[in-house]
Amino acid sequence: MQSTTFHFLASIMSSSSRHAGMGNLSQDEAIEGLKKLLIHSDKDEQLNKELETKIEKLISDLLGTTPHDCHPVKRILGGFQSFKTTKFDMYPELFSELAEHQTPKFLVFACCDSRVSPSNILDFQPGEAFVFRNIGNLVPPFNQLRYSGVGAAIEYAVVKLNVENILVIGHSRCGGIDRLMSLPEDGSTANDCIDDWVQIGLPAKAKVKAEFGHLPLDEQKRECEKEAVNLSLTNLQTYPYVRERMARKALALRGGYYDFVEGCFKLWEVKSIITTPIHS
């Protein structure tokens, strides 16, 4: 029995590492094979069920896959139930206060990328940060005719919610910046909406090309991910209410860069300095 079990496990490992082994089995065949070996109908039903779950988990851990395709509704329900029991019900005072109003201290701009949720990487709790997420975490300059989506978020957060900090977070391997850096020079577009949006970042691309054009494209993209944050910080200052609050030091602007390849986070601040007279 042990050697047969080993055979099944070896098949799974060799099929997962994709080299030809003897009698490669598919993942499903291997799971079924193991189940037949280890689960006996004369055993307790509950025990068999537990054994079945453990086998599927073991195989998925070995292969680094999830045991079933995630059913979307179950996934959403499970997530909500977990939140309700571990957070909402545990802190009733906080949540009843939040139900009345929100007073976040941060407005955060982050990318839509599934790997860079600010709540995950910077542990923002409910009520702490008003978060706007778009492709490439880009902030366009103030424009009363276009980009009202971004403008509405800034106006709401700064004027209505009186946030004290704005944080723009860029990140590694950003698809939006990748598209910006890959935009054809002749101005042709393959994707109407994406290309129209990422063109906001063209000044950052120009700067990177001028300073780092000698580097390989991948490194230029890394630089552009950071430069785009700086561009967004500059554009933020074209919004009158942002400028006004910065002037009286009621609002601070910061940039951040989350590198999930290296596992590090950089943070910097916008400061304006008026020097002492340089000529008298």
Place this chain on the structure above:
Amino acid sequence: MKQRFLSFKKNKYMKDLELYEKLATGQTPKFMVIACADSRVCPSSVLGFQPGEAFVVRNVANMVPPYENGPTETNAALEFAVNSLKVENILVIGHSRCGGIRALMSMHDDVEPSGLIGSWVSVGMNARVKTKAATHLLNFDQQCKHCEKESVNCSLVNLLSYPWVEEKVRNGELNIHGGYYDFVDCSFEKWTLYKENNLRDESGKVAVKDRAFWF
């Protein structure tokens, strides 16, 4: 901020290095979520989405403008998620006490919307009209609540105005769901758009199925 990141690194990143190494090479989320920027309704918190699971757009009042409005940041994200990442589900989540919806409901009839907030939330004008018609006997707070849900439906209908979205829904490759998170009594309502041949009938009404209410 430093403490927060280092805590994430120690308690999550380092404990699951394999996952993060895999994610570093590419993302394959199954969900695209459109949620409000409101600080109380982060989908990662409320629905427990982990890194890699959901491509998240957040804007004021979780609105999706229709295709006819032209390029915006929301439909750029939609194009990327559906065509490049090939997500299988889109979930639009509304919520209680939404400031954006309140602004929409507070607008005066026949007056041009003022400011950028007004310009943006006008995307939801259909929802406001339907709400006013259906709830004229209710008080303002109750009307806003109705509009919060109606606006989700409005966004779902607008999603179908994008040809590449409608095609995938028709082929069964993409499911569209609406959700409503009420943080006053901590409940979550969800529903799924009915995918049959007549997704949008003549009157513009949308058929829904699998409505559920969790509390």
